[in-house]
Amino acid sequence: MDDAPLIETRELAKTYVMGDQRVRALRRVTLSIARGEFVAVMGPSGSGKSTFMNLIGCLDTPTKGEYRIDGESVGGLSPDRLAELRNRKIGFVFQSFNLLPRATALANVSLPMLYAGADRATRAARAQRALDVVGLSARMDHRPSQLSGGQQQRVAIARALVNAPALLLADEPTGALDTRTSLEIMALFQSLNKEGQTVVVVTHEPDVAEFAGRVVRFRDGKVVDDRRQTPRDAATQLAALGAEQAEEAA
Amino acid sequence: MSPVEALRSALDALRANVLRSALTMLGIIIGVTAVIVMVAVGSGARAKVMQQIQSLGSNLIIVVSGSMTSGGVRMGVGSRWSLSEEDGAALARDVPSIQVAVGTVRGSAQIVAGNTNWSTVVLGVGPGYLEARDWELAAGRDFTAQEFSGAGKVILLGETVVKNLFGEGVDPVGQIIRVRATPFTVTGVLARKGQNTQGQDQDDVVVVPVATAKQKVLGSSRANARAVAAMLVKVRDGEDMADAERQMREVLRQRHRLTAAQDDDFWIRNLTEVANTQLESSKALALLLAAVAGVSLLVGGIGIMNIMLVSVTERTREIGLRLAVGARRRDILSQFLIEATTLAAIGGAIGVVLGVGGSIIVAELGGWPTLINPEVVLAAVGFSALIGVFFGFYPAQRASHLDPIEALRHE
Incomplete structure (x- = not known):
């Protein structure tokens, strides 16, 4: 692994044209995220954090500026080249899980590999391993409707991980999750991060941001704050919550 | 995505909404069924007409004795026998394009064999009648020249008559039967002809020499013993029928000593022409039926397009997700295209089964001949798949051009 940052933006700008109005959603953002970091991106709605996420997620192309991910420049790429880049480099996790409702957990996790052109056996093996990582290997034949919200999000995380992004x-x-399940998911992110996975979480909840080692705040399309912090440990909090609930029950 | 996987996921998507998929297919099912049944009915009808034309005999012209005017009352065609066997001979001699010209008379009589009887048409014919009609004998022999000239009491039976008089499995050749109390020897059985273009049974007939018919059956008291009611003329293959007709008219007018001011005392009808007209109209019918069926196939295709558009809208988030995890535009395009094509092809296959079944049922119940053409079946399935591609393309194109961000945000 080289020392170059995983994500590097230089003067990144995005302007939307809505009718005769020009909305400058992102104004010259220069930011680097190193490999192995756990970054929380925060900001109120309209702050540009979603635009920033779309850009670093290769879902969108910048109006101005440069963006490199894993050494590859993402500028002027066609929609199909962007799709290939997303497929190889990025694993998405969404608020609403976005699982295919009729597909089993295993099939959902296999989906990104389908577009990567992996053969059937490889897909099944890797999807099983990914489900194993998120602790759901026992439920790989379940459909989303047969899983709890937390389990659905774990399937989504397994799907994000399956191409080793x-x-x-x-x-x-x-x-979309309750406190306890939220803690479980954050604990999972933290444990993945400990093993070297770079994680970027976009959120407006300060509670969630506490688990990140670095918090970047957006406002009016600009980075207004970028600080490192000592993350809270989600697993410890989960244990404490468990004890609390046990007391309440008793 | 491999084609097999694409097909599997298409089937999954269609199975997710069984009723809707079925209803959408219904349009194609009805369309394909209609095409197959209609074309089968149309070509069956045409085949029937063709067969009837062949059973009539080809290149036939019939000359019917003309009307008689008696005290100002016009008696209608055939009321006076203006034609004679000599006219026939003259035609065969003077018009080179004529192969045979045979005088005929026609009547009906009760025929008795043993203790059964049957009323049927009695045809009195001259020599060469069977040749003119392209009529084979199923058994026995034609009349000899002597039997023709000597008014022999010999008879040929049509298949329907044999069935009604003797039943199945009896060889009537050589048997004696009675026509109006006169005993006749059966010399042969006519081969089956089936119905003619008017739907009459051509096998419900007996044939005797023309002289015999006039003397024994029709009880003719006509002045001219050689007169006949009509004449069947067969023109040689490849000769111009209209030309033959013109020459015949000339010869007959001359022989009947008609002045330029007088009308013909005979009628000439070109039977092949009549039959060909029917063939043409049956062709037009087949074309019309196929066109109507084609329209219903088109409507089915529009139904597919409609439902695929709905499906694309409903699954916008799914499309967004697929794009986010790395689907390229052509992946999305082919996914929806394959879904539409699968829908159409399954509908087409069901339509083929129903169409073939329907054609058989129409043939069985309606007594209407149908002809299932394998090429039409193939074309119908191919066309319905093509409709899937054609009408599925626009919705698929729309799906593949969705913006992943917008699509993911879609409610």
């Missing part, structure tokens, strides 16, 4: 990009991953 350089970046795990989560958009409000705990937005």
Whole structure:
């Protein structure tokens, strides 16, 4: 692994044209994220954090500026080249899970490999391993409707991990989950991060941001704050919550 | 994505909404069924007409004795026998394009064999009648020249008559039967002809020499013993029928000593022409049926397009997700295209089964001949798959051009 940052933006700008109005959603953002970092991207709605996420997730192309991920420049790429880049480099986790409702957990996790052109046996093996990582190997034949919200999000995380992406990009991953399940998901992110996975979580919840080692705040399309912190340990908090609930029950 | 996987996922998607898929297919099913049944009915009808034309005999012209005016009352065609056997001989001699010209008379009589009887048409014919009609004998022999000239009491039976008089499995050749109390020897059985273009049974007939018919059956008291009601003329293959007709008219007018001011005392009808007209109209019918069926196939295709558009809208988030995890535009395009084509092809296959079954049922119940053409079946399935591709393309194109961000945000 080289020392170059995984994500490097230089003067990144995005302007939307809506009718005769020009909305400058992102104004010259220069930011680097190193391999192995756990970054929380925060900001109120309209701050540009979603635009930033779309850009580093290769879902969109910048109006101006440069962006490199894992050494590859993402500028002027066609939609299909962007799709290939997403497939290889980025694993997405969404607030609403976005699982295919009729497909089993295993099939859902296999989906990105389908577009990578992996053969059937490889797909099954790797999808099983990914489900194993998120602790759901026992439920790989379940459909999303047969799984709890937390389990569905784990399936989504397994799907994000299955192509061994350089970046795990989560958009409000705990937005639809209760406190306990949220902690479980954050603990999973932390444990993945400990093993070297770069994680970027976009959130507006300060609680969630506490688990990251670095918090980047957006406002009016600019980075207004970028600080490192000592993350709280989600697993410890989960244990404490467990004890609390046990007391309440008693 | 490999084609097998694409097909599997298409089937999954269609199975997710069974009722909707079935209803969408219904349009194609009805369309393909209609095409197959209609074309089968149309070509069956045409084949029937063709067969009837062949059973009539080819290149035939019939000359019917003309009307008689008696005290100002016009008696209608055939009321006076203006034609004679000599006219026939003259035609055969003077018009080179004529192969045979045979005088005929026609009547009906009750025929008795043993203790059964049957009323049927009695045809009195001259020599060469069977040749003119391209009529084979199933058993026995034609009349001899002597039997023709000597008014022999010999008879040929049509298949229907044999069945009704003797039943199945009896050889009537050599048997004696009675026609109006006169005993006749059966010399042969006519081969089956089936119905003619008017739907009459051509096998419900007996044939006797023309002289015999006039003396024994029709009880003719006509002045001219050689007169006949009509004449069947067969023109040689490859000769111009209209030309033959013109020459015949000339010869007959001359022989009947008609002045330029007088009308013909005979009628000439070109039977092949009549039959060909029917063939043409049956062709037009077949074309019309196929066109109507084609329209219903088109409507089915529009149904597919409609439902695929709905499906694309409904599954916008799914499309967004697929794009996010690395689907290229052509992956999305082919996914929806394969779904539409699968829908159409399954509908087409069901339509083939129903169409073939329907054709058989129409043939069985309706007594209407149908002809299932393998090429039409193939074309119908191919066309319905093509419809899937054609009408599925626009929705698939729309799906593949969705913006992943917008699509993921879609509610």
